[in-house]
Amino acid sequence: MKEYLFILGRDHELSILEIIAYFEKNKLNYSMKGFTVSAAVIAIDGEFDSVISIKQLGGIVKIGEIISDVRDYIYEGTDNKVKFGVSPYEVEDISDIEQEIKSMFKEQKLKGIYKKTKREGGPLMPNEVIKQKLVEEGVEFLVYRNYLAKTLAAFNPFDHEKRDEQMPCKDYLKTISIRLAKILINLSQAKKTLLDPFCGYGVILQEGMLMGLDVKGIDQDKTSIDSAKTNLRFIEKKYNLKVSYKVIHGDSTQLSKIIQNADAIATEPFLGPYIKEMPTIQEAQKTMAKLEPMYDAVIKEAKKVVKGKIAIVVPRFPTIQNVEVVMRFSQIIKKYGYKPWRPIELIGMPVIYPHGRIVREIWVIEPET
Numbered sequence: 023m024k025e026y027l028f029i030l031g032r033d034h035e036l037s038i039l040e041i042i043a044y045f046e047k048n049k050l051n052y053s054m055k056g057f058t059v060s061a062a063v064i065a066i067d068g069e070f071d072s073v074i075s076i077k078q079l080g081g082i083v084k085i086g087e088i089i090s091d092v093r094d095y096i097y098e099g100t101d102n103k104v105k106f107g108v109s110p111y112e113v114e115d116i117s118d119i120e121q122e123i124k125s126m127f128k129e130q131k132l133k134g135i136y137k138k139t140k141r142e143g144g145p146l147m148p149n150e151v152i153k154q155k156l157v158e159e160g161v162e163f164l165v166y167r168n169y170l171a172k173t174l175a176a177f178n179p180f181d182h183e184k185r186d187e188q189m190p191c192k193d194y195l196k197t198i199s200i201r202l203a204k205i206l207i208n209l210s211q212a213k214k215t216l217l218d219p220f221c222g223y224g225v226i227l228q229e230g231m232l233m234g235l236d237v238k239g240i241d242q243d244k245t246s247i248d249s250a251k252t253n254l255r256f257i258e259k260k261y262n263l264k265v266s267y268k269v270i271h272g273d274s275t276q277l278s279k280i281i282q283n284a285d286a287i288a289t290e291p292f293l294g295p296y297i298k299e300m301p302t303i304q305e306a307q308k309t310m311a312k313l314e315p316m317y318d319a320v321i322k323e324a325k326k327v328v329k330g331k332i333a334i335v336v337p338r339f340p341t342i343q344n345v346e347v348v349m350r351f352s353q354i355i356k357k358y359g360y361k362p363w364r365p366i367e368l369i370g371m372p373v374i375y376p377h378g379r380i381v382r383e384i385w386v387i388e389p390e391t
């Protein structure tokens with residue numbers, strides 16, 4: 023077994039669940055040695071492609087190979103100049119490692135060119151690693167607690183920016199981030215066919231297609247459906263994809279009348295009207311009272327057509343009275359024979375995703391056996 027260091031995104035519990043879901047689905051033989059807020063140490067048996075994995079995982083920032091000594095670095099270039107970086111995670115002082123790296127370069131008669139982050143004392147940001155081509159043309163050492171690793175792959179934020187820019191139809195108020203879309207798809211563990219019953223302009227569907235899945239989408243808004251069709255056709259052509267896609271105009275509370283089957287669902291449904299100012303408890307309860315029956319109906323219907331897991335965003339509203347208004351989603355899932363997916367004790371369900379005016383609960387549920 024080879025040991026790897028996974029540098030986690032800002033929502034570390036979500037990243038850990040995503041890794042577990044991804045490894046299970048891809049049948050990787052692995053053992054989670056431990057994790058904290060910034061990283062996970064994982065031993066993996068057999069083939070593991072860090073470059074493909076970093077593209078598919080939404081919640082991972084870098085993947086490194088654990089090494090015992092900086093001397094494990096082997097120079098493969100020709101001009102004896104090496105760009106290098108040192109990124110600390112949960113360590114106070116990296117001066118010893120910096121010294122060791124400098125001596126190692128000296129021993130190998132190399133000239134090290136130190137690339138530092140703009141954020142004094144912190145790790146290199148993924149965009150800095152990508153811009154400096156540290157993986158292809160140099161080396162980045164990751165220093166995490168007592169571990170040392172060499173970066174094999176870093177998340178490329180420019181890929182996402184490019185994809186966002188290129189899409190023919192956009193409406194940022196209605197679309198989920200590519201990052202969260204990937205996380206939800208991985209959490210759903212869809213094998214062949216993924217369904218998004220609230221597909222909007224189709225970000226989740228588009229990412230599903232890029233991961234090799236056949237996708238189906240439903241939306242009750244005709245403009246969204248037309249836009250999703252245009253976007254998915256564009257993605258299919260641009261990346262020469264051989265997967266199928268279908269988007270249908272309809273009401274997902276009637277799901278079983280619209281589609282017959284899918285392996286899994288990944289979705290961010292309608293989360294209520296756009297909130298400009300924090301609501302009162304009464305206002306938030308009013309919105310929740312409209313959303314809850316919609317969630318209830320969709321979960322009931324999903325049980326009839328979907329075999330596997332559902333990864334779904336559920337809103338939770340902070341209010342000016344400092345009390346959160348929460349959906350009774352655990353009762354809904356119980357009613358229809360689902361249970362929360364809890365692959366490890368340490369992480370509860372739902373996982374909170376607190377970015378933006380509404381707080382998102384990320385739920386992964388599976389049929390009770």
Ligand SMILES: C[S@@+](CC[C@H](N)C(=O)[O-])C[C@H]1O[C@@H](n2cnc3c(N)ncnc32)[C@H](O)[C@@H]1O
Nearest residue numbers: 197198220221222225226241242243273274292
């Ligand atoms: C947050 S957006 C979806 C974002 C989308 N999942 C993505 O990948 O970007 C919510 C969508 O749900 C749609 N919607 C609301 N109620 C619906 C219903 N009952 N059936 C189908 N679609 C619905 C809205 O028209 C809107 O496009």
